[in-house]
Structures are given as C-alpha cells and as structure tokens.
Amino acid sequence: MQTLQEKASEWSGVSQNDAFAIDDTNLYEKLGHQTFINLSTNFYNRVYDDEEEWFRSIFANSKKEDAIQNQYEFFIQRMGGPPLFSQRRGHPALIGRHRPFPVTHQAAERWLHHMQEALDTTKDIDSDSKTKMMNFFRHTAFFLVAGDELKNPKQAIPCKHAA
C-alpha cells in the first residue's frame, strides 16, 4: 500500500527531499514577518474573488480574515518563525483540519494556481525561496488529497441509508 508521502510525491511530481528543502534555510528570517502576511492576503484575495464558483464556494463558510491569519501563522511557524499557530490553535493537524473540505486533485491544482500567482506578485520573495515554497506547497497539496481519500476508502462496504 502506498503511503501518504509516496502518493504526494507521485501526484505532485515533487520528491520528499525537494518538498522539505524549506528546512535548509530559515525562510522566516530571510523573508521577514510582513512578507508572510502579504503573501496570504494576496492569496486569499484571489481565492475569494475566483471566477470559478466551485472553488470559491469551498471557502464560503470561512471568514477571509480568519483564513488569512490561519494560513500565515502556519507558514510562519513551519518556516522557522515563532509557533504562532500552535499557541492559538494547537497542532497544525493538516489532514484533520481539512476534513470538512473536498480536497480533490482539481481543487489542489486550483489552490496551487492562485498560490503561484500570489508568490509571483508579492514583493520581496526571491526566486530561490519561491521555488522552495512552491515545491513545499505542491507536495503538501497532494499530501492532503491523499489524506482526503482516506475518508472514503475504496474497500468500504457500501451502505444504504434507511428511507
């Protein structure tokens, strides 16, 4: 049986090593606190304005300000900064916290499309950091697709709801 990280590598085309090259440098110290806030704001502005209604609707029950803060606090914590996310919300628990959402291959690609544009239009992100972050995001997005599929194991006995 393929592990989560094997599926993530196969589907994303990003090796485990490249995905976690974010740990080779302290990206938080390199880019600075405000850059992470700017990146997440830029990203969610795109998401909440997405012309693709199926994707925009995934976020319909979340406030944009909360989505932005949750994201940049996680990025800051994971990329060498203070543990802001855990202090406020506990473990990242990425698969568990994405359980309410339909994390499909198509949704992963749409998320990554907006993130690439956000990275390209946020100032003060050098190209080496951009490559590292995009590899991390791409691998993580498909790690979550793999995690989402655990919800509906193909081996499950089909079940009929009583009328």
Add this chain to the structure above:
Amino acid sequence: MQTLQEKASEWSGVSQNDAFAIDDTNLYEKLGHQTFINLSTNFYNRVYDDEEEWFRSIFANSKKEDAIQNQYEFFIQRMGGPPLFSQRRGHPALIGRHRPFPVTHQAAERWLHHMQEALDTTKDIDSDSKTKMMNFFRHTAFFLVAGDELKNPKQAIPCKHAA
C-alpha cells in the same frame, strides 16, 4: 461548537499555554538526541508489554522498532531538533495518522500512564523539562481524542449495511 483545542484543554486539564510551553526552551538542545531515543524506547517497551490486552492490541499491527523511530523523530522535530520526521514521512498530520486507531479517553489515559513512567525512568530528564513535556503530551493526547470523535459525528444519519 467547541474547537479541537478547547476540547483538548477541557478534557486534559492543561491550558493551551501550558501545553505549548515546550516552545519556550529548545528541549532538543537541552536534553540531547539520545535522550529522545531512550524515552521512546522506554515508552514502547512498556506499551508492547502492557498487561492490559485491549491497549496492547492497538499496536499489534505495528513493528515496535518503527513505532519507536516514528515517535522519537516526531518529538525531536517538534521540540527544536532537525526535521527528521518530515524528511522521512512528510507532515506529522497527527489526527490523520491516528485515524486507524481507536483514540478514546481511556486509551489516552493509558498512553499517558506509560509515558509518565517512561519520563520518570529515563535518565537525564530534569523536572522542569518533564513537566513541560507531560503537559504537551496530555494536551496532545486529548486533542487526538477530539480529532477521533470527528470520525463519528453525532449528527450522522445512521446507516444499515445490506445483509
């Protein structure tokens, strides 16, 4: 609706602040690499020898050596050391990775019983570090109980399997 971290705090009796006081000092640098290996080895020796068959059986499909390595690599990464866990297995994704296991209140208490004994009998763990780690473990154990309950939401429509 209570959040995961609110449930974790209520059930564990450990505040969010106390749980993440592990981030106030670099426990990896303070205790050293080998101490984490010793702690996890001590812990799983107890678990795999548990006289309580219901608890021991939760681990029946995992090799002890793998359980030990997965645990100390996660602890090392989370407590200020190199990101060994992610390099090998990807995101910790604690709730997702515990999905196959019955993480009940009773199982959390049994896990914590063995961990307290392991902490008390592993050399070179000073009492301040022990308190911080135990608060983190206690909060995390009940965070996972809260995550486990997401699997069986009470609102779910009951379902009958076809004969």
